[in-house]
Amino acid sequence: MDTTSQQVVAAGTGLDRSQARIAAIEPMLVRVGIRNQLLVKVTTEDGLFGWGESGLSSREASVIAMLNDFARFLIGQDSRRIGRIWQECYRGQYFEGGRVITAAISALDIALHDLLGKRLDVPVYxxxxxxxxxxxxxxxxxxxxxxxxxxxxxxxxxxxxxxxxxxxxxxxxxxxxxxxxxxxxxxxxxxxxxxxxxxxxxxxxxxxxxxxxxxxxxxxxxxxxxxxxxxxxxxxxxxxxxxxxxxxxxxxxxxxxxxxxxxxxxxxxxxxxxxxxxxxxxxxxxxxxxxxxxxxxxxxxxxxxxxxxxxxxxxxxxxxxxxxxxxxxxxxxxxxxxxxxxxxxxxxxxxxxxxxxxxxxxxxxxxxGLGVEIDEDAIASQAVTHVECPHLRRTDGSVTNW
Structure with a gap:
């Protein structure tokens, strides 16, 4: 597992397990095929978990840092209050929006829907x-x-x-x-x-x-x-x-x-x-x-x-x-x-x-839930190295979009 992947776990909260409160938010940077994928596992106190994914490819370390910031106030919250969690993550800092913030929110939101679908025994749709x-x-x-x-x-x-x-x-x-x-x-x-x-x-x-x-x-x-x-x-x-x-x-x-x-x-x-x-x-x-x-x-x-x-x-x-x-x-x-x-x-x-x-x-x-299961031992065995998008230049040497 890449060293930037971190787990944040609630300690000694004493919360009622029946309330499906968030116990852990774990970003996992995984090498899959020719690209890295940033998966996020959200676990509640009753042991149920859901999976999400962030789409900000090649800048996963930034999203991991944001997820760990979010975990500081999300641990202990009711995982079923998905809309409220979205708003708090988006509005819980002075600076609004930005794609690092919403890439992190995306992964959390998808994982929370996966969790709720599993809890209610229905597909997310x-x-x-x-x-x-x-x-x-x-x-x-x-x-x-x-x-x-x-x-x-x-x-x-x-x-x-x-x-x-x-x-x-x-x-x-x-x-x-x-x-x-x-x-x-x-x-x-x-x-x-x-x-x-x-x-x-x-x-x-x-x-x-x-x-x-x-x-x-x-x-x-x-x-x-x-x-x-x-x-x-x-x-x-x-x-x-x-x-x-x-x-x-x-x-x-x-x-x-x-x-x-x-x-x-x-x-x-x-x-x-x-x-x-x-x-x-x-x-x-x-x-x-x-x-x-x-x-x-x-x-x-x-x-x-x-x-x-x-x-x-x-x-x-x-x-x-x-x-x-x-x-x-x-x-x-x-x-x-x-x-x-x-x-x-x-x-x-x-x-x-x-x-x-x-x-x-x-x-x-x-x-x-989503309809996905992940072999965590298998993904932990994958060697992760940074993947940088191509840096293109035009024929005159100036930088252009990839």
Whole structure:
């Protein structure tokens, strides 16, 4: 176990065990496949526990520190008062919000829902109003470095039943130097070829990973014939709704934005001003179920569907599936478990019980809580080393977005 993982346990509180009071909050930094995952185990005095996950990848030590700060006032509190705990964690300091705070809150909130579902012997989606669909559909991602590889991957996915596919262009790969003009040209050519190969029935999206400027993104869209793309994901960073408003006026391609949002306040202008057509919220970053369901309701008022970000492991997936089952306005959930991806994020030795897939659809769990069990001895045996995101530079040597 990484030395930054710490356990905070109540000592000598003398509290009534029947009140489900929080006894321990334990962050666990775990190496799963090619990435680290920050899991959080919340245990109550009667021995019941729930699992959560934080989504602030590569900055897990900051989230662990915040969780340990939260533990100072959460130990001894009633774990069933989930909404109140959310508010105290968010408002219990002078400085409001911030993605380290909400990443920590996300993990706690998910774990508390898992706990309550187990305590009441129901799946988490029953706590959210019950399921509105019988399965949760997903979109798969091609990671090919060439157009031939991408077309072959999509052919495999179509044969396996996927109706929606997102490409991650080879020109947007993980080299140290990123040339936006070359990437725009190559990616447009690839997408046109994919559309010609598979026709209009395939729902096709592309993830630009917020690497472009407004002008570069507009030029990219202008290179695509009408109908090439069904959605364009994260073309620019989301700090500036004004920039997205400008880009929205320059193209008719639907946007899929929101994985960077760390609160309903960040999501608000994109919903109210129609700056995205699909809401890509991440339940492990936006504030857990408590905040995600508020954003979902806000989106419903504006006839906007959720397309949740789901880049992590079985806990994030289970939380996303439970949320997606319980909302009326849903399109597809991102999956990292298709046959054309190999990342090890859902290692069954570490996670012997997890939400299963039937082709492109997640099957809703009927067990209590999230539907995930973790082999703690197995995860403790995993060697954890820091994983740093690529630091990209442009051809002139300046720093750019990853």
């Amino acid at each position: 029953q706590l959210l109003g019950g399921k509105q669909r019988d399965t949760v559909g997903s979109f798969a991602t091609t990671m090919g470095t060439s157009i031939d590889r991408q077309i072959e991957d999509i052919r495999i996915l179509r044969k396996e039943g996927w109706q929606c596919v997102r490409t991650y262009p080879g020109s947007f790969g993980e080299g140290e130097v990123y040339d936006p003009q070359a990437a725009v040209s190559q990616t447009a050519t690839e997408l046109i070829a994919i559309r010609e190969e598979f026709g209009p029935d395939l729902c096709l999206g592309v993830d630009l990973h917020h690497r472009l400027s407004v002008v570069e993104a507009a030029n990219f869209c202008a290179r695509l014939p009408v109908g090439t793309l069904d959605f364009l994901e994260e073309p620019i960073r989301s700090e500036s709704p004004e920039a997205y408003r400008m880009l929205r006026s320059m193209t008719s391609v639907p946007f899929a934005v929101g994985e960077e949002f760390a609160s309903k306040w960040q999501a608000a202008p994109f919903i109210e001003q129609g700056l995205t057509q699909y809401m890509r919220l991440d339940i492990c970053n936006i504030g857990g179920f408590t905040e995600a369901m508020k954003v979902a309701g806000w989106c419903e008022r504006h006839y906007m569907d959720l397309m949740p970000h789901n880049p992590l492991g079985p806990v994030c997936t289970a939380a996303s599936v439970n949320m997606s089952a319980a909302v009326p306005n849903f399109s597809w959930l991102e999956t990292r478990q298709s046959s054309v991806e190999s990342n090890g994020f859902h290692d069954e030795k570490l996670f012997p019980v997890q939400v299963r897939m039937d082709g492109p659809n997640y099957v809703l769990p009927d067990c209590p």
